[in-house]
Amino acid sequence: MGMTRNIVGEHRELGDENRYTTLNLGPTHPATHGIFQNVLTMDGEVIVRSEPTIGYIHRAFEKLAERRPYAQITPITDRLNYCSAPINNMGWHMTVEKLLGVEIPKRVQYLRVIIMELARISDHLICNSVLGVDTGALTGFVYLFQFRELIYEIYEEICGARLTTNIGRIGGFERDFSPTAWAKIDKFMKEYPVALKEFEKLLKRNRIFMERTIGVGAISAERALSYSFSGPNLRATGVDYDVRVMEPYSSYEDFDFEIPVGKNGDTYDRFLVRQEEMWQSLSIIRQAIEKLPEGPYHADVPEFYLPPKEQVYNNMEALIYHFKIVMGETDIPKGEVYHCVEGGNGELGFYLISDGGRTPFRLHFRRPCFIYYQAYPEMIQGSNISDAILTMSSLNVIAGELDA
Amino acid sequence: MESAEQSETLTLLTERFGDSILSTDVHYGILSLSVKQAAIVDIIHFLYDHPQLRYQYLTTLCGIHYPELSQIAVMYQLHSLENNKRIRLKIWLPEDKPETPTITNLFAGANWMERETYDFFGVVFTGHPDLRRILNVEDMTIFPMRKEYPLEDQTREDKKDEMFGRLPHQHLRTS
Numbered sequence: 295m296g297m298t299r300n301i302v303g304e305h306r307e308l309g310d311e312n313r314y315t316t317l318n319l320g321p322t323h324p325a326t327h328g329i330f331q332n333v334l335t336m337d338g339e340v341i342v343r344s345e346p347t348i349g350y351i352h353r354a355f356e357k358l359a360e361r362r363p364y365a366q367i368t369p370i371t372d373r374l375n376y377c378s379a380p381i382n383n384m385g386w387h388m389t390v391e392k393l394l395g396v397e398i399p400k401r402v403q404y405l406r407v408i409i410m411e412l413a414r415i416s417d418h419l420i421c422n423s424v425l426g427v428d429t430g431a432l433t434g435f436v437y438l439f440q441f442r443e444l445i446y447e448i449y450e451e452i453c454g455a456r457l458t459t460n461i462g463r464i465g466g467f468e469r470d471f472s473p474t475a476w477a478k479i480d481k482f483m484k485e486y487p488v489a490l491k492e493f494e495k496l497l498k499r500n501r502i503f504m505e506r507t508i509g510v511g512a513i514s515a516e517r518a519l520s521y522s523f524s525g526p527n528l529r530a531t532g533v534d535y536d537v538r539v540m541e542p543y544s545s546y547e548d549f550d551f552e553i554p555v556g557k558n559g560d561t562y563d564r565f566l567v568r569q570e571e572m573w574q575s576l577s578i579i580r581q582a583i584e585k586l587p588e589g590p591y592h593a594d595v596p597e598f599y600l601p602p603k604e605q606v607y608n609n610m611e612a613l614i615y616h617f618k619i620v621m622g623e624t625d626i627p628k629g630e631v632y633h634c635v636e637g638g639n640g641e642l643g644f645y646l647i648s649d650g651g652r653t654p655f656r657l658h659f660r661r662p663c664f665i666y667y668q669a670y671p672e673m674i675q676g677s678n679i680s681d682a683i684l685t686m687s688s689l690n691v692i693a694g695e696l697d698a
Numbered sequence: 699m700e701s702a703e704q705s706e707t708l709t710l711l712t713e714r715f716g717d718s719i720l721s722t723d724v725h726y727g728i729l730s731l732s733v734k735q736a737a738i739v740d741i742i743h744f745l746y747d748h749p750q751l752r753y754q755y756l757t758t759l760c761g762i763h764y765p766e767l768s769q770i771a772v773m774y775q776l777h778s779l780e781n782n783k784r785i786r787l788k789i790w791l792p793e794d795k796p797e798t799p800t801i802t803n804l805f806a807g808a809n810w811m812e813r814e815t816y817d818f819f820g821v822v823f824t825g826h827p828d829l830r831r832i833l834n835v836e837d838m839t840i841f842p843m844r845k846e847y848p849l850e851d852q853t854r855e856d857k858k859d860e861m862f863g864r865l866p867h868q869h870l871r872t873s
Contacts, residue, residue, distance in 0.1 A: 348832065348833065349832060349833035349834065349835075352833040352834065354842070354849075356818070356843060357842060357843055357849050358849065360849065361849045361862070363862075392726055393726075517806065519754065519755060519779075520805055520806040520807060521805075521806045521807040522755060522756050522757065522758075522805065522807035523807075533779075535779055540779075540782050541782070622861075622862065629725060629726065630725040630726070630730065630786075631725070631726045632725075632726070632728055632775065632784070632786070634757075641757070643757065643758060645758065645760065645773070645775070647762065649864065650864070651862045651864040652861075652862040653862045656762045656763075658758065658760040658773075660757060660758040664810065664814075665758075665807055665810070665811070666807075667810075668806075668807065668809055668810040669806070669807075697833060698833065
């Protein structure tokens, strides 16, 4: 004879620890676009707690930098936010130039602005189109991706590299933009606005997209500031903090542009802010091309800027400077510098202490991703797992910048 | 030289914390103070709450090891978004027992920054809600950003201090 068993009663007696499911999201999960681990405590479909583990691609950049001459640190900065490596490179060059007190020619500053704004566009277009992919719209992603390819071709034409660019030098550029580079920039400026408009039409008022993103992963301005948010994620909450305007560098004060801000700090607002920033970036590039002054493509700092090779072989001074730079014989001032730029994800800062040696005594990177990713558990608490994926996408967490 | 606003900030701070300020300087436009460890939390609260100053944004926080002084410094950089002014505060902790109270109750974002400083320099932030290693593995026993841990293979001649323009272990204090 079978025994009857009251399974409903049994279920009720289970403690909290049995009611929740533990779910490992990551470290390598196709939906998280990078190496992030989150141990989620789930109540059915709802996230109760989340415990992020980071550091999977930690490469000890701050330690490495203490044993690299200044020029050799530029490739390290490439690998922070690798979606917009040129901004990191320029930020580093400007930090060293600030330490050395180098006057940079206007033309170099404008060329830098063009490159940095192209990098911002490539950063934002990846973030926004991938957000589309995560909501089920692959088309926009594959359509816009060809323009990132075009941006990479422009980098390639200027510096020879594509993803980790190592673009420019301390003091300027290694060469002027070639006619091919200008032709590619023109092509981009002509074709990209059309494609961006189409992409925008695809998603901006799309009912599915709006329902998936509005109110998802929201954070208030107050909490965002307490978490030291910066960049588009902070601006989506309604705070108009942009380094380009607050502390203009590289002649940003010469250009006329707006800082788009959101209101609710949710995934949809972050999408809109990035979208509008791309339009603003296009306008800045257009203005920079129009106003581009003539002049040299590097500053006159023979002690830090390598002379052209033909001069090294034929000119005594050039040979001496070449030797001094390569052997690290140039004098570097002592001091503490903080310089920041508006990176793809916010305030990217370089805190550099020089004790007069060839390498930094200490270099600290203020990495916006590292700082705002800690708010992620708070932002996804109580939401569904599918919304958590969207929140992470729209925060544009880049593993390289997160883990240094 | 400090600007008018910076001297005003300095006057307000000296009035209140005169005994705790060890040195002041302006480094490339940023007012930088060395202060006594015991006063750091009060100073940060003062800068945060003062109606004129309103340093309510924590830009960054990091450790610096000065082996010549056997000290570890912790640098706090605050930003007043309303006045668009930055300030840098540095405290000095003994190398063998670096300890200072947390500021996580004022800035939520200080949580991971302090964990990173603990992870790399061994600075203990008392009262921190979850002071664990963050980027390194849990079972690491050293604090790798301290200067006694060399990066490269010690048999390499080309990575010695002389090659980088400084005498061995002659790290100079810069502020």
